Amino acid sequence: MKKAYLLPLEIFGIILALIWLSPFYLMLVNSFKTKKEIFSDTLKPPADFTWANYVQAFKELDFAQTFFNSLIITVGSVVVIIIFSALAAYALSRVKSKVSTVIFFLFVAAMLIPFQSVMIPLVTIFGQLEMLNRGGLIFMYLGFGASLSIFLYHGALTSIPKSLDEAATIDGANRWQVFWHVIFPMLKPITVTVAILNTIWIWNDYLLPSLVINADGMQTIPLKMFFFFGEYTKQWHLALAGLTIAIVPVIIAYFFAQKQIIKGVSDGAVK
């Protein structure tokens, strides 16, 4: 009796999944068409299959450089966020005091502040300090990203007994050594979550980098994409090839790490 409804449900699920994928399908088939063919029919597979759109889009996007720019910013920011959030969360969870409570509350409360509310003074201040560059951007990501990361690390640290730190201290280790050799390795699952959540956010972020590093040679994928799209807005064959190029690395990464990614997102939201 239980199995009877499973087959229709299975078919329904597959149809729904195809609907979900249809935007990607349309993007992909049309990216191989000529300008004229997109104009006459958007739904059919390409009759004259062409790579020419990709060759031109790849060049115009300066994709190797642009991809590298995104990579530096994302990896740099995520590493900085992991190191300093873990350290801060460790101190805040191990020293129970009013000061710790207030600082922890400050980090958590900051999650309620929308970016647009601080955007204008932030860019002005950093502009005056001549910090509108990659280093400045990574520092900003630490400021915006530390809250959630500290919150997650703090939650995980409460389940690691203090006696562990004390045992290591008696063996002659100082705080720095205790943290890196004993505690940080035990935080690995939450570090993966923190890394995944921050990577998805920073890799795809548009507004903040558009205000900080919007110069030739520094632009990340979303920035270059916006510029590229503006240039080719009436030329969908090129625009779609460009969009596909931008998406492919993400889909490849997803293919290899989907289990960790979905688990990371789930843990990040539920904990």
Next chain:
Amino acid sequence: MKKGLWYWAFIAPALFALVAVVVAPLLLGVYYSFTNWNGIEVKEFVGFDNYLKLFDDEEFIQSLKFTVLFAVVSIFLINFFGLGLAMLVTAKLKTNKLLRTIFFMPNLIGGLILGFIWQFIFTKAFDGIGQAFGIESLQGWLSTTTTGFWGMVILMSWQMSGYIMVIYIAYLEGISPELIEAADMDGANGWQKFHSIIFPLVAPAFTVSMFLTLSNTFKLYDQNLSLTGGGPYNSTQMVAMNIFNTAYKQLDMSYAQAKAVIFFLIVAVISLLQVYWNKKREVEM
């Protein structure tokens, strides 16, 4: 465990970044909103002038209305689809892993890029289907306020339902199969099981999902920029975009900052109320 130098050394980098990047700009922003700051210098203190101007700013009021309506409709649809998808993929389907992977996929891609893809779907593919089958309502999408609104709702529902699904799955999988079996034995039907067992047990998921959908829809900028660009005639412009344009297109810095402060207050109050209500409801259930 005395608080020592190590304590401050461990906290300092993150705290300094938070203060420099969030706290100081927020406080400075509040100050600027009471002046005629032009982005470089403050000439004089103007009291509540910037805030009073807001009441006569039809474009800002329109963007606020649009944002609220968009957020309400999207939050409802995203949670409805998110829970629906979660129930679908936690049924014992052969394809459930694959389905999860597909439904979640849009969330890995930036809102800016998703908006561009859907711009193609709405303006070109919809047009094509509309012409082929003679459906007039599929033509001319994104050229009116209504189709721009629903275009954004469709885009966000498509994107975020899979994210919210993941959260509901975590709670649904926490429901023990024995509980459902016991209900089956007592002769409970599908609706009774949903209403009396599943719904109360996923209530905490609502708190998290509502918070995430609220903050993501209310503060939306990227998708708004790439899908409609605020058009036609700024009628689909959301608050975030209105603030950005006031500051960086009209270069009216102190006025934009007053909008930004109001925006902060609205977001903070709604978020706190929402968490408070949901926590209360969870306890009562």
